Amino acid sequence: MDPIRIAVALTNMKPESWLAPLQAAFRQRGIAAQFELFNGKPIGARYAIVWQPPAELFARERKLQAIFNVGAGVEGLLALAGLPLDVPVLRLVDAGMAPKMAEYVSFFVARITRGLDRFGGPQALRDWEVDRPRGVLPGIGVMGLGAIGAHIARVLLMTGYPVLGWSRTPKELPGLESFAGAANLKAFLGRANILVNVLPLTYATRDLLNRERFAWLPAHAWVINVGRGGTIVDADLIAALDSGQLAGAVLDVFREEPLPAAHPFWHHDRIIVTPHLSGPTPREPAALQIVEAVERLEAGVAPELLPGFVERARGY
Ligand SMILES: NC(=O)c1ccc[n+]([C@@H]2O[C@H](COP(=O)([O-])OP(=O)(O)OC[C@H]3O[C@@H](n4cnc5c(N)ncnc54)[C@H](OP(=O)(O)O)[C@@H]3O)[C@@H](O)[C@H]2O)c1
Numbered sequence: 001m002d003p004i005r006i007a008v009a010l011t012n013m014k015p016e017s018w019l020a021p022l023q024a025a026f027r028q029r030g031i032a033a034q035f036e037l038f039n040g041k042p043i044g045a046r047y048a049i050v051w052q053p054p055a056e057l058f059a060r061e062r063k064l065q066a067i068f069n070v071g072a073g074v075e076g077l078l079a080l081a082g083l084p085l086d087v088p089v090l091r092l093v094d095a096g097m098a099p100k101m102a103e104y105v106s107f108f109v110a111r112i113t114r115g116l117d118r119f120g121g122p123q124a125l126r127d128w129e130v131d132r133p134r135g136v137l138p139g140i141g142v143m144g145l146g147a148i149g150a151h152i153a154r155v156l157l158m159t160g161y162p163v164l165g166w167s168r169t170p171k172e173l174p175g176l177e178s179f180a181g182a183a184n185l186k187a188f189l190g191r192a193n194i195l196v197n198v199l200p201l202t203y204a205t206r207d208l209l210n211r212e213r214f215a216w217l218p219a220h221a222w223v224i225n226v227g228r229g230g231t232i233v234d235a236d237l238i239a240a241l242d243s244g245q246l247a248g249a250v251l252d253v254f255r256e257e258p259l260p261a262a263h264p265f266w267h268h269d270r271i272i273v274t275p276h277l278s279g280p281t282p283r284e285p286a287a288l289q290i291v292e293a294v295e296r297l298e299a300g301v302a303p304e305l306l307p308g309f310v311e312r313a314r315g316y
Helices: 016-028 056-060 097-114 147-158 182-189 211-216 234-242 283-298
Strands: 004-010 033-037 047-051 066-069 089-091 140-143 163-167 177-180 194-197 221-225 246-251 271-273
Touching: 004 016, 016 033, 016 283, 066 283, 097 147, 097 194, 097 221, 140 147, 140 182, 147 163, 163 182, 177 182, 182 211, 211 234, 234 246
Parallel strands: 004 033, 004 047, 047 066, 066 089, 140 163, 140 194, 163 177, 194 221, 221 246, 246 271
Antiparallel strands: none
16 A cells, blocks of 8 residues: 655744654554655645645645644644635644643742742842741632643642633533633633633634733732733733732743744743743654544544544634
8 A cells, every 4th residue: 555645844843853753653553654844846645744834735735634733722724824624624632732831830830829939049048937828829710621721720739729710611620610601701810819821822712811801810910821822912911010910920922923022021020931832742742643643534533523623613
């Protein structure tokens, strides 16, 4: 049997470094596949593995049966002019990103709630009698309870925090207080002393965290954004920090990336900026998830039944 042809178009992701893990995963599952880095010439690919691909890929490759997005967020791909409407899009589901993002969030939650940045560095406090917070733990609100948000919520619950979650549909997660839908957003935000955004960016979540929503948070709340920058209205975040309504923000994702050098987020003393590093995509688990999906598609399973199938109408 001829090998399955697979076009690889990974922008800003060192595409060559993906070939060996992909080849190994397919070999391991006994599927003959030929991978080609997309260079503008069509190869008659049956599948495409992409991250921020050029629109030209879809004009050239007309026989695609599925497109694999090497990441969890698909807003960029779905917005791409020329993305064929009739080819299913699949995204990664966790694939090793969730534990790293939970670690990132837990690190900052500990830093915020226990004042851990008082220690270390040349100005370290040399005071044995420092305040040790012993009061009731603050409520943490996790927006988005998908593969990644639910994992973050579980890890925070394990460390003893009261965790509230907000999603489109109600969730049952032991110990978590679930809020669902726009009608319950105000009640959810009202108890989130630390708000963690892990929502996908869609027509419904763009600009969701604006002046009005920041005012719904308890006074002196913190915001941690690991979802997408477009969910936060930048100027409203800065205004909420400057008025004291918010105590601080930890931002890993931005409307424009890389965050422009002149952007006020870089210079605000109560904003911590990290350069979109909370959830890197580990190659081996990602390759495994792709080969498992290809195996099932080749066996005739409908793409809608596979994990990570993107429902285009809802945008995630
Ligand atoms: N910073 C990083 O390095 C990094 C890395 C990976 C991912 N991300 C971001 O994290 C996002 C989430 O990834 P994931 O794999 O957890 O996604 P997912 O499994 O698709 O989960 C999305 C969650 O958001 C909820 N949601 C979507 N639209 C909503 C709305 N309008 N109102 C309320 N809830 C809504 C969904 O609710 P239902 O469960 O009810 O459908 C679901 O719980 C990605 O889209 C990406 O943008 C960032």
